[in-house]
Amino acid sequence: MRFLLLAYGLWLSQLGLAQSRSIKIVGGQVPSGTERRLALVIGNKDYRHVRALKNPLNDAQDMSNALEQIGFEVITLTNTTFGQMIAGLNRFKDKLTTSDVALLYYSGHGVSYNGRNYLMPIDAELRCLEQIEENSVSLNRVLADIAARQVRNSFVFLDACRNLPDLSICNGTQKDVTLQTGLVRPTNNPRGSMIVFATEEGNTADDNVNGRNGLFTEALLKYLTKPNLSIRAILDQTDLEAEAKSGGRQSPARYDKIRGEFMFVIQTPADPLPVTPAPSNAESVTRSEPARRQNQTKPIASGKPTLTPTRLTNYLDLPFADLVYVPGGSFQMGDTRNEGSGNETPDHRVIVSSFMMGKYEVTQRQWEAVMGNNPAYFKDCPDCPVESVSWEEVQEFLRKLNIRTNMRYRLPTEAEWEYAAGGGDVANRSRFGNGQDTLDPSQVNFDGNGQYITPYSVSGKYRNKTVEVGSLEPNQLGLYNMSGSVWEWCQDWYGDYSSAEQTNPTGPATGSYRVLRGGSWFTEPQRCRSSYRGRNTPESRFNYVGLRIVLSIP
Known part of the structure; x- marks a missing residue:
């Protein structure tokens, strides 16, 4: 898997829609605009000891830009070593004490071993399975650190499932060693969190070598900043697009423990948008239109009926009931x-x-x-x-x-x-x-x-x-x-x-x-x-x- 997004959001017990000139950033029980939004974005592409990836730097750049558009303070790190990843995660963790909404995005190699998921820095040199725990960053550790800060809600999206070469050399002797395919179900996702994989447990995700972004990231970016969509609606559309573009081979998975709803953006026009008038040869309609009986005909009985709208007497006697x-x-x-x-x-x-x-x-x-x-x-x-x-x-x-x-x-x-x-x-x-x-x-x-x-x-x-x-x-x-x-x-x-x-x-x-x-x-x-x-x-x-x-x- 090749992408980790961790979004910490406020669930919306109430959605008050005040007038806005353009975009209104909304967080649940906190007055709009007063909550703090913090994001850590990491993109690892140029690996030294395993296959390099194509899109993580593009993913990180595009995700940072998108998050800034919807009110996040963004910390962006690219091509990080183990020490740099730990330092960045610690910096992010330390800032979470006053954050109402937090988001962690990781794009790069990820592996699973012994029932746990790990994020790989670019300097990870893995010669045997045991070294995964020493040279990679445990997702469990990241989740535990954030849970300790008692962030109210969290959303985790992981697109880091990629195939890696078998680890076949350990202490100079040949061993038959195989990594688990893809990522495994998280075991310690905090209460109030949502964790999303770019593909199902045990599967691999498409790096989309012919595109600018990974397949899942490309879809997510399309919907993340759209107004008036809940996080679940964003993910539903992301899932459908990833499945369609992969021919059904890649189906994102989510582990949802949030309560209520969360929207990144609510947009309400200050003035109603004009409605395009109907063409002159179409039947005119207005809100105050009475029940239109001029098109009333009998239900079809015999012969070839016309295609004119029909008002059946049993249908609701209201406008637009044709x-x-x-x-x-x-x-x-x-x-x-x-x-x-x-x-x-x-x-x-x-x-x-x-x-x-x-x-x-x-x-x-x-x-x-x-x-x-x-x-x-x-x-x-x-x-x-x-x-x-x-x-x-x-x-x-x-x-x-x-x-x-x-x-x-x-x-x-x-x-x-x-x-x-x-x-x-x-x-x-x-x-x-x-x-x-x-x-x-x-x-x-x-x-x-x-x-x-x-x-x-x-x-x-x-x-x-x-x-x-x-x-x-x-x-x-x-x-x-x-x-x-x-x-x-x-x-x-x-x-x-x-x-x-x-x-x-x-x-x-x-x-x-x-x-x-x-x-x-x-x-x-x-x-x-x-x-x-x-x-x-x-x-x-x-x-x-x-x-x-x-x-x-x-």
Whole structure:
């Protein structure tokens, strides 16, 4: 393993959001801006006796810059010997007495021996296993030192799992000696801490020799400074990206003992961001819009129905409650353009029956009408999509909605969602869920910052929040926000694709994660593609995850 990040954070028992001109640094029970943030960043690259690494100095530099952006005082050390590492760690430890938030980042070789993890200085000369304890720095020691300072919360991220040559010479005689692969589960992580490995226990992590940073570090840096994300949300996105870019070979692991939540940055605009008006040929929508009955039609009975939105009388009589008829057909599900992640393959033929799908994502107003509460992070916008809802809470919403309406509304299957996002059974299915092959921030609510731009997207405004449903452009079927806005829960358990043709697939029978689709307001273009697959645990809730409903047609 090749990267150690130790972030000491304050859990947020309350999140008071005062107005801010730009970025607001938030720590739990301490008034914002009064807590101290301290970081130690170490990058070891040029090893004298074992294989040198490519990216640790870049990792250290980039991590130091990122941490300074979010209010940390940073101590940066590079290419450290054993003595320099110990001196730096002692300096860091001595400063922790008054720190509310502390972070230790290490990038370099790491090994595990006899059930413990060790960080290697550049002068470590290991001829037999016993010398590991003498010439490397014990992670257990680091954790014990920090725990002794009684720092309130801590987060540990370790990306130092790399293959090393076998230790085969000891006292001049040949011995068959083998290091344990990767790192092992930590045994003394303090209460209130989170320790994260760049890959699972016993595995090795990708040094990403063709990139500037290690694979895990590259992903972490992308999300660490983003506003309004909890540490768990940051790690969820980091994990997904590392898994996707490694083809599933590298899956980060975390050991979480923190309580509550922690955000590095909360950003609230001083003034509401303007909403892009709908195109002239689209149906206009406003917050005060009455229940629109002009599109009311009878449920589909026979013949070929039109694609106009349908207001079924049993659906909630509220704005944005329209359903769109999606005619059945077949399509190639998955990455048909050779530009996606390994979990999007193999592409395979899927046949889908006709169904009705929500023209818009479920709004805060609609959720509150059914559930009696509004869990959304971006409140004061009743016709913005509801977010911060778990898959399990969505099931309760659907249960209550169906009791109230005497209908059988549900979440879309993953196949139904991708079919509808790309335009249905058409020859030229679109790359994105707004009916286009190029993503434009004027049409879709996503992270349009220039550093994330791809050959099939353009840069522009990053709204950094949700906006009213129906305020941007729909796709060929008249469905809004199928790319960007908020990730949408699907009914399926997450699992690998099969190459076999399928009809109305519903995914695996069991699993650990539920499928998410579509990207969100903070997602970069690559993950807003119609074929991109996200996932999360059924109990998780984040301010970029919401839902859209469907109704089967008998």
